[in-house]
Amino acid sequence: MGKITKRLLSLLVVSSIVISTAACSGSKDESAETATPETEVANKEKVEFKDISTNIRGNKTPTQEQKDEVNNTMNDTYLGDLFEQKIPQDYSAYPYKKDVTLNVWMPADPQIPDMNNHAVQKQVEKLTGIKVNFITPPVGQEADAFTLMISSGELPDIIINPERYPGGLEAGVNDGAYLDLTDKMEKYAPNYTAWRNSDETRRKTTVTDSGKLLGFYGIAPYSEWTWFGMLIKKEALEKTGMEVPNTIEEWHAFLKKCKEVGYSEPLNYGSTYGQIFTGIINGAFGVWDWTFLDGNGKVAWGPAQPKAKEYLATMQQWNKEGLLNRDWATADFNQRMASAISGKTAVMMDSPDTMWSYWKQQNNIDFVGALNPVLNAGDQSATTYKNFKRTGRAAAITTKCKDVEAAMAWLDFNYSKKGWEILNYGEYGTMHLIDENGKPYFPEDSYIYKDPDGQPVATTLLKYRMHSWPDIRDEHNSNPLIVAKGSYSGEIRKYWTENMDTSMAVPPITFTQEEASREAELGNQLSTLRGEYFAKIIMGELPVDAYDKFLSEAKKMGLDEFLSIHQAALDRYNQR
Template sequence: MNKRKISSLLAVTCITALIVSGCGGGSGKAEDKVVSEKDYEPYSKYESPVEFTIGRNTSHTNNLPKGDSIENNMATRYVESKVNVKAKVAWETDDMDQKLSLSMTTGELPDVMLVSRTIFNQLVDNDLIEDMTEVYEKTASEGVKNIYSSYGDLLLDQVKVDGKIMGLPMTNIGNQHQLLWIRKDWLDKVGGKLPQSVDDVWNLARTFVEKDASGTGKTIGFGMNQDAMNFSPIFAAYNAFPGQWIKKDGKVVYGSVQPEMKEALADLAEHYKEGLIDKQFAVRSDEEKEALVINGQAGMLFNPWWIGYTNYKDSIKQDPKAEWVAVSAPVDENGKFKTIRQDPVGGGIVVVRKGYPHPEAIMKSINLTTDFLYSLTDDAVQYKKEHASEGLTDHSRWNNEPTQIPMQVDYDDVLKRYYDDIMKADKAGSADGIQEDRVVSYEAYQEFKQKGTAVDANTYGEYLSRIEGQREANNPNLEVIPAGFYGTTETMKLKWANLQKMEQEMMLKIIMGQASIDAFDQFVSTWKKTGGDEITQEVEEMSSR
């Protein structure tokens, strides 16, 4: 990523603000910065309190104990007690990008911000945030560094500018692709077998419909999202990757306009016409689509590993025999189940206002918050035990909203680590040796093994996600394909929304038979002429830097 020219208006505004206030509404100026080598130590405690201000999305936390707040709760007190770092909320907003854009023009930036890629680029271009390279190298804890390094160079490369680390990214863990979930009790009922190929998948859906596996007289094959993206495994079996920038023949291209898409769309159109895809999928609300599954009208769907944390787990309430299994299907002609690696930056990037005197304090807060949320250290585990009465009233797991910096980081391969931990504990017959936050999953597994689908819905959901889902998310036949590009180009800002709308309309019309398959060729031609070629050129240039 190279620096672009600074906007004249913003530069003048911020220079003026720098003279008056240090271009920030926070807790110190650049010239006040006095940092010792001890201050850089990951867990060293300041003699005097160090405070930072933070701009946050509006908090919807309502499960804090009486008297606690976003600024003062068990998670924040843990950080304060260990390193003497305190956070103060500068403001809350429902539109972070708009709020930060306004703050940039006035020069009133908080010390810490969690920003989108777009705002990150603007802050970098206008030299408004700290270079965090030295802070990361010296102050990041072993736990945080291990997490980041699990992504190889992929993650930190997203926030490097001219080789400098300009922000600390939240993480988007790997293997969150769509899996095929099937009602095993229906499979047993019709005498079927788990599918592998595209034909196998459609044949099973056809069998469910023809034999009315639901017993309602209204059995459907699949539900589908309006943009058809939840059917990515079907597309991938044809080597088609809609909505993704991919590398092809040495160049970065947009998956939705590649010729492989045409064959995949023809397949979906054929099976929609046959009645194997919900005829009303384009007009159903999300709640109505969920109801098809929960009420036992649909016995197949595509969903990631975390299905058990959605309302789909409630299908067991309607039918105690509703047993779901996850399958990596369909596979391609080589037996591979393909998916594109999603953007490794998930949820945003933490940046520090340029001129804030103690950027290393922000790293310390992140170190301790990560330890706290995931019980990474004995100290964090002990603290939570000693202060258990101060925790969230509903015992939510991994809730990062009450923390000083609401930032989530985790290993790229955490799903495998998590699953392997549970399997080891199961073999040992005890959860004593596994990470504290995984005990609930181990216990749910034990209960499911004893009672089967007679467990309650929450226990069943935990089992579905952490055993069925995580196991299948790491299927040995999985082939993860690196994406060609993440991010936004200049022309995307102006034209991408219209291009996406055109793409979605094309896919819907072809799948539903409202347009012939040849409409795809016209779409590709129009897409290229109305900004697609220009964007592709920008993507190619940016990805080659």
């Protein structure tokens, strides 16, 4: 039995595969961290293009010849510099010098049935000269498929979402599944190297604690806005005659009034998104959903905080009064959306992008965003969500890759200026145009908004562009749900971001191989314990005082050890 198989099987005894949201990042390697966006890889000539900006910028009716020039060549002279740091423009690796087809494994998306026919990926293949064969397991079978793939040793060239490996990317490298790319990045991934090094946050969140570069991460030009919170139907405010609530007491009064005027289940509390523990309501009590930074900058566990019983008593009362949706413990996404558009619901805990599609666009229901509740008037609203310019997905190259240089070139294109345009905005002409300043945008007749197949924007944003990918994700400008005519979801997200304290947010830390399995074991046990106790207490199946037993069991289970593992990882992150 091979090294990978032995380790995988031993870890699976500990827990099911945990998808880490932490970044593999680390201490600064001075020899490899001096690149700038203008750096050219040694011994490669810079590719020069004829300036076509006067023909493309501001052109609302491009000719076929102009479309071909934009879509079928690397010419990017018409694109402006929109961000503080310039996006790299190294195209010297394309078209790739050899005929190669890369196998890329990735989880399936139910709204993208066949990645091999995705328009953006076909365009990338044409421009780079690198063919790709996507391997996607059936939806819902990703974990089992990943386990079988790793344990068999039959690896593809590239794996998307490689953090699925027990222990994360670093464990995958140590076990011989993934390649350590540290010594190859500067030579074979000049765009990624330049982009990640052009900003300290991007650099810090894409390198391991030991200074290694193990994969390609989705890294943005900015810290993305908060994406999840309290959303209220405007008609509910009108019917109740009340203002947007702020304190827990005000929220209680508002929800009771909503019930009086006809909303039978006014607050959609949700389940599968984890709304119970996202720090929206519980955060008012300092009972954050998971780990957070306390006032001293140390890692603490939200469910173990002093006001947890007060929070649980509040939610138990709200549930008893019928202020929550009755199926909050079991409802899936489709059930939640069906409730949202019905007359039952007045308030959603969700993304304003999603609700702009379901509420406003599809059902003409206007809504407003509310800051996370606070316990006392005058307290600052807060959230443990903070974007550290790490976003989208990651990719790792496996030890079975047949052409590592080609794999790196294919991924590196995503971090070039041309790659940024295509992956975020799709095809020029049918999807996007370029304004007078060189900024891509979706015109009103774009396929994004007027799909020939009649799909809603919530689907076309995945169908015609890459929404979550190892690339330079330009969420604020290229998410069609945000930038659509009449959309105010971006305004809500920006409002939340600018008016909520995020000082307690934990950055994307990583664990050592030894820490990872123990952290996963303890984390799974604590999560299960929390879920069972909190849900039963809120539903009234257990008294609020049962929390004392919960806390005792959590400590016996190894809560202190769990926190010490996180604190050690945070200390290393701070030293990167």
